[in-house]
Amino acid sequence: MHPFTWFLILYTGSGLMAIASLWFYYEKREKRVFDVRRKRRVFHCVKCGELYSVRKKDVSEGQECPKCGYNNFELSF
Numbered sequence: 001m002h003p004f005t006w007f008l009i010l011y012t013g014s015g016l017m018a019i020a021s022l023w024f025y026y027e028k029r030e031k032r033v034f035d036v037r038r039k040r041r042v043f044h045c046v047k048c049g050e051l052y053s054v055r056k057k058d059v060s061e062g063q064e065c066p067k068c069g070y071n072n073f074e075l076s077f
């Protein structure tokens with residue numbers, strides 16, 4: 001095989017690899033952003049009407065309202 005053909009194969013190969021790694025990077029970043037958004041818990045205070053959210057894993061005990069201190073439970077959609 002001609003040496004130039006090998007050069008061409010390597011050139012296109014590395015180009016494809018670069019595109020694939022870029023795609024992989026963005027795909028991973030998007031997933032991480034989505035995970036952060038999903039972990040946000042939204043609360044609505046039944047006492048004063050305040051709407052607030054926290055980044056907490058376990059909210060089964062509820063979360064206190066930052067305005068009046070009333071313990072509210074998570075909103076479910």
Ligand SMILES: [Zn+2]
Nearest residue numbers: 045048065068
């Ligand atoms: Zn409140």
